[in-house]
Amino acid sequence: MLSGLSEWFWQERLWFPEGLGWADLEDRDGRVYAKAHDLWVALPIALVFLIVRQIFERTVATPLASLLGVKETVRLKVPHNSTLESYYCNITKSPTQTSIASLCKQTGYSERQVQRWFRRRRNQDRPSLLKKFREASWRFTFYLLAFIxxxxxxxxxxxxxxxxxxWQGFPVLTLLPSQYWYYMIELGFYSSLLFSVASDVKRKDFKEQIVHHVATILLISFSWCVNYIRAGTLIMLVHDSSDYFLESAKMFNYAGWRNACNYIFIVFAAIFIITRLVIFPFWIIYCTWVYPVTIYEPFFGYYFFNGLLMTLQCLHIFWAVLIIRIAIRFLTNNEKVDDERSDKDETDESEEEGEEEDKKDMKKNGPVQNGHTVHNNNHRKTE
Structure with a gap:
């Protein structure tokens, strides 16, 4: 059954123009061509990336964070309460007003105490600045080296x-050693990102990031199998050309270097718009969508390849809206550049007032129910 499915999937009429097929990609006369089984090399490369990343973050990124003055936010720990913890883990991290009233009855906490407990508990789960900095520095290093x-x-x-x-001579295009390693390293890196996505910092565009990683892996793998390698190298170069600017802006943002972050972000925004909204759709996609039909009749692989490119372009537009919004806010109001995709620590302007009320409640009513006293009343507002 599997062999039949494989034979159907790799039909020449699906992946090649009429009159061409796998036989045209057989090695001969010293010429070497891309093979589907070469892609397995990306798996051990992805594993190596995961290992190297751990070493890099500990030996390079962490000392660099200290050098740049990355400061951790002091987060107050919540007093343990099994009722609230169960609700937080199993139902929702942000209870409604009705749910808060019910939790007050179950725990003996005041409404303000329950709200503060959930706020601090959410802050505890948010990734630290150091974690964000180390992740950004790793990606900055790879994207910069990959672009070079x-x-x-x-x-x-x-x-x-x-x-x-x-498309000159397609599909009989000889594979060069530089193309082989460029492809395998890029594929290995994006595979490692997909493997580590569960432990990486989760942002609001988490689903879009998953779609991007999967589409990129499919695009790289497919273009390799059917020898769209020249187009693939151009696509990877265009994408790598702006990403390291974004990651460096994040690094300076986490370090509190506001001006450096803002101006690097503006450079990133300009390069992103030029490469992703101009060069990619009007030059590259034009030469993969419009020009090929002047050479051969469209086939399934042609539509599949361009479908993946259009998926990436939709993501480019989505991210461009966020980027332009941030850039306009900075240029018009001189506001600090912030990553709108990231969750921020929550604060409460009435925190100190609420803690004074908690002190009065404790003097009047004594300890709250369930054996829990009011904790952290004298803490400063550090959330």
């Missing part, structure tokens, strides 16, 4: 300057 390596691999290639050259 990609540019070095393509600087002398004709299809970097004339995109139509990417």
């Amino acid at each position: 390596a990609g540019l070095a691999a393509l600087i002398d290639k004709p299809w970097l300057y004339d995109l139509k050259e990417m």
Whole structure:
């Protein structure tokens, strides 16, 4: 059954123009072509990336964070309460007003105490600045090195300057060693991101990030199998060209270097818009969607490849809206650049007032029910 499914999936009429097929990609006369089984190399590379990342974050990113003055927010720990903890873990982290009233009856806490407990409990679960900084520094390092390596691999290639050259002789395009390693390393890196997504900082665009990683892995894998490698190298170079600016802006943001963060972000926004909203759709997608039909009849692989590119372009538009919104706010109001996708620590302007009321309640009524006293009444507002 599996062999039949595999035979159906790899039909030549699905992945190649009429008259061409897998036989055209057989190694001969010293010429080497991409093979589907080469992609398995990406798995051990992904594992190596995960290991190297742990070493990098401990030996490089953490000392760098200290050098740049990354400061952790002091977060008050909540007193243990099994009722509230069970509600927090099993029902919701943000109870409604009705639920808060019910929890007050069950715990003996005042409404203000329950609200503060949930606020502090949510803050405890949020990733620390150090964790965010280490993650950003790892991605900055990879994207910068990947962009430099990609540019070095393509600087002398004709299809970097004339995109139509990417189809010259297709699909009989000889595989170069630089293309092999560029592909395997990029595929290994994005695979490692997918493997580590559960432990990485979760942002509001978490689902979009998953879609992006999956679409990227599929795009790299598919373009490798059917020898769309020239187009693939250009797509990876375009994406790597702006990402390291974003990660460096995050690093300075976490370190509290406001001006550096703001101006690097503006540079990132400009490069992102040029590469993702101009070069990618009007140059690259044009040469994968419009130009090929002048050479051969459309086929399934043609639609599949361009469908993945359009998925990426939709994500580009989604992120561009967020980026432009932040950039406009900074340029018009000189506000601090913040990542709108990240959850921020919660604060309560009436915190000190509420703690004074808690003191009065304790003097009047004594300890609350269930054996819990009012804790942390003398803490400063540090959330």
